[in-house]
Amino acid sequence: MSRQEDSGFRRIYLDNAASTPIMDEAFKEMIPYLTAYYGNPSSLHALGYESNKGMNIARKRVSSIIGAKPSEIIFTGSGTEADNIAVKGAAYYARKQNSRKNHVVTSAIEHDAVMESCLDLENNGFEVSYMPVNRDGLVDKEKLEESIxxxxxxxxxxxxxxxxxxIQPIQELVRIVRQRSADILFHTDAVQALGKIRINCNELGVDxxxxxxxxxxxxxxxxxxxxREGSKVISLTSGGGQEGYLRSGTENVHGIVGFxxxxxxxxxxxxxxxxEVRKLRDYLVKRIVNEIPLARYNGPCEPNFRLPNIAHFTFLGVNGEDLLIKIDEYGVAASTGSACSVRKQKESHVLRAMGFGLPEISGSLRLSLGPYNTKDEIDRGIAVLKVAVAELREVSPLKNTSH
Ligand SMILES: Cc1ncc(COP(=O)(O)O)c(C=O)c1O
Structure with missing residues (x-):
């Protein structure tokens, strides 16, 4: 894929795990659903039929990428909403069938959409077990087995x-859970994995x-x-019964078509x-680790256990947010971690769970690549980062310590 910059100042976007530019193919496909096929997909007239047809095509395409059946896909307004329906909807459904089913297991490094759903469940009488992870972010399998x-x-x-x-070995984790009990629903949040690694929901064995x-x-x-066909969750929204009664509300047809x-x-x-993305990411990592003093690359070394597009670093003696602001001034967009955590101004629960201390957490920076990034951008991004880290270290209170 390639993309022309509109004009003027060329920003370097290294925050693709937060959001991405829309691809031309998706954008073009959406336009008729904003202009010509604007009918409500539930309407019985021709325009409604066209909208519905567009959604059905999209349902096939989305189901295909994960090896599911079209009827097993429910469109929502976000990944966050899907996480809420999955975690809360499944837990409430199970408890309704059997009042003893009041326990949920998750990991200590989930996105806030799952974390907050679990908190909500705790406030509503569920017990939640948060599985610890090791220094690479991999879930402790023995603890998982014991928790079930x-x-x-x-x-x-x-x-x-x-x-x-x-990347968690989900297939193995599912097997551990199923060995302990067959009637547990297994949910996985695949928001970051989709499109980065091949996913087959049947091979993974998730519900x-x-x-x-x-x-x-x-x-x-x-x-x-x-x-999964046969799996049951309760609906969290009341209304017109769209999406198999699980997500009421008129569907975002053009968005669904683009998806x-x-x-x-x-x-x-x-x-x-x-x-290509992995090659660029590995090039970026190698240069940063070799060329920026005391730069540390975090996460698993084994390529099968890490996404090809994310690179997470600690620059000791530097505050990650200061670094973010400084490189942004030079036109480079990155992140200290999750956009949600930044909004809430809390330290990363993910890094904390991985055993990072405060200096490592506060000196962290996530660079995430996408198909539109070029080697030239990576080179320019590294040049900016080198200058920014050096400038911040110059004024850092840790300047004269051994870090
Ligand atoms: C792992 C993970 N889950 C869920 C979400 C939420 O997705 P959305 O932004 O579509 O609500 C995100 C977004 O950052 C995410 O990274």
Whole structure:
């Protein structure tokens, strides 16, 4: 993929794990659904039929990319909403069937959409076990096994982490859970993994999976929930009964169409795109670690356990937020981690759970790449980072310590 800059100042966007530019193919496919096919997909007239047809095509494309059936995809307004339906909807459904089912298991490094859903469940009488992770962000399998009991209703463990890029061995975790109890629903948040690694919901063995469009060069405001045939959740919204009564509200047809197109394009090009992205990411990491003193690359070394697009660093003696602001002044967009954590001004629970101390957490920076990044941008980004780190270290109170 390639993309022309509009004009003027060329920003270097290294925050693709937060959101992505829309791909031309998806954008073009959406336009008729904003202009010509504006009918409500539930309407019985021709315009409604056209909208519905567009959504059905999208449902096929989204289901294909994860090896699901079209009928197993529920469109939502975001990944966050899909996480809420999955975690809370499944837990409440299970407890309704059997009042002893009041336990949920998750990991200590989930996105806030899952974390806050779990907190909500705790406030409503559920017990939640948060699985610890090791220094690479991998879930402790023994603890997971020990945590499962006949009271467990749902297990929710993310496929790939948004801050560090760690990929969990979900297939194995599902097997551990199923060996302990067969009637537990297993949910995985695949928002960061979608389009970055090949995913097959049947091979993974999960019952529920969360997807989001804007992380894969699709439009914002669209998410998807995979719900395995026969798995049950309760609806969290009351209304017209759209999306199999699980997500009432008129569907975001053009957004859904764009999401579907993005999935179709990625299905065809996922391997070549990610080979290129991985190559650039590895080049970036090598140069940063070699050229910036005391720069540390965080996360698993084993490539199978990390996404191809995320690089997470600690620059000791530097405050990550100061660094972010400084490189932004030079035209480079990055992140200290999750956008949600930044809004809440809290330290990263992910890094804390991985055993990072405060200096390591506060000196952290996430660079996340996408298919539109070029080697020239990476070179310019590194040059900016070198200057910014040096400038900040010059005024750092830790300047004369050994870090
Ligand atoms: C792992 C993970 N889950 C869920 C979400 C939420 O997705 P959305 O932005 O579509 O609500 C994000 C977004 O950053 C994410 O990284």
């Amino acid at each position: 009991s006949e009271k467990t209703a749902v297990v929710s463990i993310m496929l790939a982490n948004n801050e560090i890029g760690t 529920l999976m969360t997807l989001s469009s804007h992380k894969i060069n699709g439009p914002k405001g669209v998410g998807g929930l995979y719900l 579907g197109k993005a999935c179709e394009v990625l299905m065809q090009r996922i391997d070549s795109i990610n080979k």
